[in-house]
Amino acid sequence: MDGVPENLRHIPQVEKVLAWTMGEIELKGVSRPLLVKAIREVLGQIRKDLLDLGGGQIPSEDEIKARVVQAALEDQRPTLRAVVNATGVVLHTNLGRSPLAQAALEQMVKVAGGYSTLEYDPVCGKRADRLRGVEELVISLSGAEAAAVVNNNAAALFLLMTVLGKAGRVVISRGELVEIGGSFRLAEIIEASGVGLKEVGSTNRTVLADYQKAAAGEDATLLLKVHASNFRQVGYTSQVTIAELVTLAREKNLPLVVDLGSGAFMDLAPLGILDETSVPKALSLGADVVCFSCDKLLGGPQAGLIAGRSDIVKKIKSHPLMRTVRPGKLTLAALETTLRILRDPAEAQEFIPTYQMLHCPPDQLRKRAVKLKRTLGENLGLKLSLVEVSGQIGGGAAPEQPLASWAVGLESQRMPINLLEEKLRRFDPPIVARIFKDRLLFDVRTIFPDQMALIKQALNQALGELAPGSD
Numbered sequence: 001m002d003g004v005p006e007n008l009r010h011i012p013q014v015e016k017v018l019a020w021t022m023g024e025i026e027l028k029g030v031s032r033p034l035l036v037k038a039i040r041e042v043l044g045q046i047r048k049d050l051l052d053l054g055g056g057q058i059p060s061e062d063e064i065k066a067r068v069v070q071a072a073l074e075d076q077r078p079t080l081r082a083v084v085n086a087t088g089v090v091l092h093t094n095l096g097r098s099p100l101a102q103a104a105l106e107q108m109v110k111v112a113g114g115y116s117t118l119e120y121d122p123v124c125g126k127r128a129d130r131l132r133g134v135e136e137l138v139i140s141l142s143g144a145e146a147a148a149v150v151n152n153n154a155a156a157l158f159l160l161m162t163v164l165g166k167a168g169r170v171v172i173s174r175g176e177l178v179e180i181g182g183s184f185r186l187a188e189i190i191e192a193s194g195v196g197l198k199e200v201g202s203t204n205r206t207v208l209a210d211y212q213k214a215a216a217g218e219d220a221t222l223l224l225k226v227h228a229s230n231f232r233q234v235g236y237t238s239q240v241t242i243a244e245l246v247t248l249a250r251e252k253n254l255p256l257v258v259d260l261g262s263g264a265f266m267d268l269a270p271l272g273i274l275d276e277t278s279v280p281k282a283l284s285l286g287a288d289v290v291c292f293s294c295d296k297l298l299g300g301p302q303a304g305l306i307a308g309r310s311d312i313v314k315k316i317k318s319h320p321l322m323r324t325v326r327p328g329k330l331t332l333a334a335l336e337t338t339l340r341i342l343r344d345p346a347e348a349q350e351f352i353p354t355y356q357m358l359h360c361p362p363d364q365l366r367k368r369a370v371k372l373k374r375t376l377g378e379n380l381g382l383k384l385s386l387v388e389v390s391g392q393i394g395g396g397a398a399p400e401q402p403l404a405s406w407a408v409g410l411e412s413q414r415m416p417i418n419l420l421e422e423k424l425r426r427f428d429p430p431i432v433a434r435i436f437k438d439r440l441l442f443d444v445r446t447i448f449p450d451q452m453a454l455i456k457q458a459l460n461q462a463l464g465e466l467a468p469g470s471d
């Protein structure tokens, strides 16, 4: 025996499957070459299964047809597409952090579909700087002398180290050498810029004297303070404040850079977010330059901002690396519009989704949970309940700050809960919810009102795939 399964010869030909599937209504929008591609994929898989198992049944005509339809439809779907975030994590990095304000979306669309004033001043009829709109707004919102915009905060930090580090070493507390997520470590970004680290203090405690000693060394070229945003130290701990470092930086004539992580222009204490230093606050305390993300607590698109002393910003902007990290027009359109909204805190709360979600009070969230529970209904063998949950802001902001919220909890007698969770993820659009104690939780804080019906559809479809009549 050569070990080749007999059945291989009976796998249907591509042409034959094409004839079976051509008329399927679900495949109406699918071109012939893409349909053939899907068929080859499915037949290839059948062949592989037979070889792997050393034989077995060839699926029926109906089964093959269903698989081809599914493969073709999956191939039609963009990889990057919308999902329903039912996790309650407002700034979920895997799910794209901040959703954008409607006005920001509209401005992106206007700018994207045609030509624009990206680098053109229509009043003078001359070339203009693409970053001008955003930078002026940042200056007026933060009180900074000057500002620069790059692709993200990691790029902002990298540029600052490159320009200010000058082949020396950056003084930083061991307690602030954070890992950002996606296994990017701050220390590695700094070292990649060619600047050495001069770590001071210990993991849990760093005092001013540690900085003083390090700053006295010839090789110290700047002081860096990082907002340890995604974790919290409790117990026997101590870190040095921005104000204390300002005094030392002035004394030693070293620039003080503060990586704020999130970067909000307004005071977030009224939201119960107590440990974020706002951008204007950090600058007014005397930081020479700050950098932060635009898609965290700022509520805008992915970008990084640098704001502070004009001589430093000027150096940054004229550095050749600036060109490698410059944002595109879609980002700039969305960011400029978001910043315009942020000039009025009341507008920010009303129109920027991140702020809407963070501001939503528990009693209102409870009402929304009641509505979602009603929408989902008690049918289909599901047990639904209202659950008080403790959510998270996410995006490395205020990790210890519980965000009191409400969820609809779902228990399923008809299907293992993890299977149901998977089916919802595979729905189009995917519904991302989390399992807690054998219940699937839908935290309403991050669910947009028009998505409630989608969750119902997804549940119906997931459960409808079971044999009917098992109420």
Ligand SMILES: *Cc1c(COP(=O)(O)O)cnc(C)c1O
Pocket (backbone or CB within 6 Å): 152, 153, 154, 155, 180, 226, 227, 228, 229, 230, 259, 260, 261, 262, 292, 293, 294, 303, 304, 395, 396
């Ligand atoms: C999130 C974060 C970064 C990275 O910002 P990106 O915009 O994702 O590049 C850097 N530093 C701190 C402290 C952060 O919280």
